[in-house]
Amino acid sequence: MIRFIIKRLLGLLPLLLGITLISFFVIHLSPGEPTVLQESMNPKVSLEVKERLLKLYDLDKPIYVQYINWLARIIRFDFGTSFIDGRPVIEKIARRLPLTLFINITSMMLIFLIAVPLGVISAVKKNSVFDRSMTIFVFIGFAMPTFWLALLLMDLLGVKLGVLPVVGLKSIDFEYFNFFEKIFDLAGHLALPIVLSAFSGLAGISRYMRTSMVNALKAPYIYTARAKGLPESQVIFKHALRNAVLPIVTILGLSVPGLIGGSVIFETIFSLPGMGRLFYEAVMQRDYSMIMASLVIGAFLTLIGNLLADISYAYVDPRIRYSKQ
Amino acid sequence: MRNIIDIKNLTKEFTIEQGALGTKKLKIIAVKDISFSIIENETLAIVGESGCGKSTLAKLILKLISSTKGEVVFSSSIQNIRKDIQVVFQDPLNSLDPMFKVRDILKEPFIIHKIAEKGQVNKRIIDLLELVGLNEKLLDRYSYELSGGQRQRICIARALAVGPKVLILDEPTSSLDVTVQKQILDLLKDFKNRFKLTYCFITHNIAIAKLISDRVLVMYKGRIVELGEKDTVFARPAHPYTQLLLSAKDKAIDLIADEEFDFYACGYYDGCPIKKPICKQKIPQLYRLSKSHYASCHFPLNKV
Numbered sequence: 291m292i293r294f295i296i297k298r299l300l301g302l303l304p305l306l307l308g309i310t311l312i313s314f315f316v317i318h319l320s321p322g323e324p325t326v327l328q329e330s331m332n333p334k335v336s337l338e339v340k341e342r343l344l345k346l347y348d349l350d351k352p353i354y355v356q357y358i359n360w361l362a363r364i365i366r367f368d369f370g371t372s373f374i375d376g377r378p379v380i381e382k383i384a385r386r387l388p389l390t391l392f393i394n395i396t397s398m399m400l401i402f403l404i405a406v407p408l409g410v411i412s413a414v415k416k417n418s419v420f421d422r423s424m425t426i427f428v429f430i431g432f433a434m435p436t437f438w439l440a441l442l443l444m445d446l447l448g449v450k451l452g453v454l455p456v457v458g459l460k461s462i463d464f465e466y467f468n469f470f471e472k473i474f475d476l477a478g479h480l481a482l483p484i485v486l487s488a489f490s491g492l493a494g495i496s497r498y499m500r501t502s503m504v505n506a507l508k509a510p511y512i513y514t515a516r517a518k519g520l521p522e523s524q525v526i527f528k529h530a531l532r533n534a535v536l537p538i539v540t541i542l543g544l545s546v547p548g549l550i551g552g553s554v555i556f557e558t559i560f561s562l563p564g565m566g567r568l569f570y571e572a573v574m575q576r577d578y579s580m581i582m583a584s585l586v587i588g589a590f591l592t593l594i595g596n597l598l599a600d601i602s603y604a605y606v607d608p609r610i611r612y613s614k615q
Numbered sequence: 616m617r618n619i620i621d622i623k624n625l626t627k628e629f630t631i632e633q634g635a636l637g638t639k640k641l642k643i644i645a646v647k648d649i650s651f652s653i654i655e656n657e658t659l660a661i662v663g664e665s666g667c668g669k670s671t672l673a674k675l676i677l678k679l680i681s682s683t684k685g686e687v688v689f690s691s692s693i694q695n696i697r698k699d700i701q702v703v704f705q706d707p708l709n710s711l712d713p714m715f716k717v718r719d720i721l722k723e724p725f726i727i728h729k730i731a732e733k734g735q736v737n738k739r740i741i742d743l744l745e746l747v748g749l750n751e752k753l754l755d756r757y758s759y760e761l762s763g764g765q766r767q768r769i770c771i772a773r774a775l776a777v778g779p780k781v782l783i784l785d786e787p788t789s790s791l792d793v794t795v796q797k798q799i800l801d802l803l804k805d806f807k808n809r810f811k812l813t814y815c816f817i818t819h820n821i822a823i824a825k826l827i828s829d830r831v832l833v834m835y836k837g838r839i840v841e842l843g844e845k846d847t848v849f850a851r852p853a854h855p856y857t858q859l860l861l862s863a864k865d866k867a868i869d870l871i872a873d874e875e876f877d878f879y880a881c882g883y884y885d886g887c888p889i890k891k892p893i894c895k896q897k898i899p900q901l902y903r904l905s906k907s908h909y910a911s912c913h914f915p916l917n918k919v
Contacts, residue, residue, distance in 0.1 A: 510710040519697025532714045
């Protein structure tokens with residue numbers, strides 16, 4: 291098992307290199323330069339100043355030199371300083387990342403905890419009223435733009451009913467709260483973002499779970515299990531579920547990039563100080579070092595997510611464990 | 616000679632929903648009004664081409680699926696069908712849960728039916744493995760780490776664990792190599808005598824039926840076309856379809872396509888070499904030809 295993990299970790303390196311290469315060049319191909327914000331609106335900026343700025347950020351060198359320099363720094367975890375405010379990028383990210391991770395991990399657990407039972411019930415009671423209404427719910431879930439639903443719910447729960455705070459992470463008087471009030475306040479602010487970001491994944495995953503379970507229930511070993519007198523509940527949980535949940539683990543692992551992408555939208559809508567919004571702002575301001583650092587860290591997290599999915603897959607499925615050793 | 620299982624007018628229809636909203640329903644009758652008995656300590660071979668409904672019949676007898684009409688009646692010697700009747704399926708790889716080790720597969724029957732003391736289960740499992748000619752080294756393997764023959768031996772061991780009275784064998788050898796087939800058949804023959812078992816052996820291979828059975832039941836399109844002692848059926852087949860099967864040996868027979876299910880005609884009408892007008896107007900019943908020989912044909916061959 292440990293050999294399998296090490297092998298997979300080593301395999302990630304070339305992938306990560308490829309990601310840095312592509313994202314670096316794509317970002318530099320996009321129109322606009324970081325200096326634009328500081329110069330074009332300002333008639334006092336002369337050509338010399340512009341050149342000095344370009345030189346400061348290494349932007350006057352050929353692009354491959356820039357890439358190699360940048361890569362050399364990245365390897366030492368030096369992501370440079372933000373083009374906008376001159377603060378170290380890593381520091382800014384470190385402050386924002388935990389919130390985004392927290393929201394994504396929680397909503398992923400939420401998806402797993404809700405979608406799996408829903409899928410199982412749908413599959414076991416196939417074509418029942420419950421199953422059919424789940425199908426409808428799933429279609430609605432797929433079709434509904436979550437940012438729109440977010441706005442509606444903010445209006446309903448935050449403005450009309452006033453049960454949840456609308457935006458932000460903390461209330462204004464957060465500093466004066468005691469420990470439990472602080473937790474309660476944070477939970478209130480995060481409830482909507484987490485539930486909504488889980489909602490979009492929920493529909494799909496519960497559907498996958500249903501299909502996977504329906505197929506598992508058709509397998510000959512299920513007939514065997516029934517024929518030897520195992521009670522139906524054990525047939526479902528001991529034999530069918532264990533086999534059916536495997537593909538879901540993979541799909542959840544693969545949904546990590548989607549969740550990270552979704553963070554951009556949710557954090558902007560809910561004004562949450564997370565990675566997503568930091569990234570969005572960086573893009574709008576052509577803050578190259580910030581963008582690149584976010585991309586690399588985002589890619590790294592995605593790869594880690596896939597790796598974790600692989601490891602858990604190998605852990606639950608003996609077939610993978612053996613073939614990969 | 617007692618009947619251990621009586622099958623009475625058993626019919627199974629499957630409905631397939633078609634069209635976007637599942638409004639158009641297609642009815643498929645897999646088993647049509649079948650009646651016969653399985654006699655204690657016999658080996659009854661059920662022979663037919665793939666798709667003739669023999670596996671559905673097996674599942675109906677085991678009550679793994681419910682019948683549309685008719686019933687399966689068990690004799691008083693069968694108290695608990697989940698214990699006294701066991702099944703071995705065609706595909707040993709898929710009929711063993713891939714997440715289970717051999718040890719757990721063999722342990723489960725003992726736990727379900729509580730038939731062994733806790734400390735004894737391990738010994739019973741090893742005995743079982745020995746019985747089917749396997750080494751206890753295999754206990755910690757998963758099913759896909761075994762060979763086809765080993766897997767089927769495990770399936771048989773699992774079926775025998777609870778001391779059943781009847782084994783339903785649904786093509787137990789058809790996914791195996793010929794040499795392994797022979798071993799498994801010998802093993803099954805040996806167990807039948809040793810444990811006084813009753814076999815219901817489903818196969819598409821007429822040669823295997825000849826090798827192992829006491830009586831033969833030939834199915835065609837969900838119906839019984841012929842039923843009788845092995846020697847009688849093989850020597851003097853009464854139904855033209857049986858004759859075709861025997862002459863084809865184990866060559867594949869082309870299924871005669873009839874898209875429309877005809878409620879009045881003999882199912883074998885299109886393929887039959889001796890058909891007469893009445894065959895299209897009346898479904899032949901299972902006529903009794905001699906003491907234990909039945910065929911559903913208006914014009915049975917080889918009459919004595």
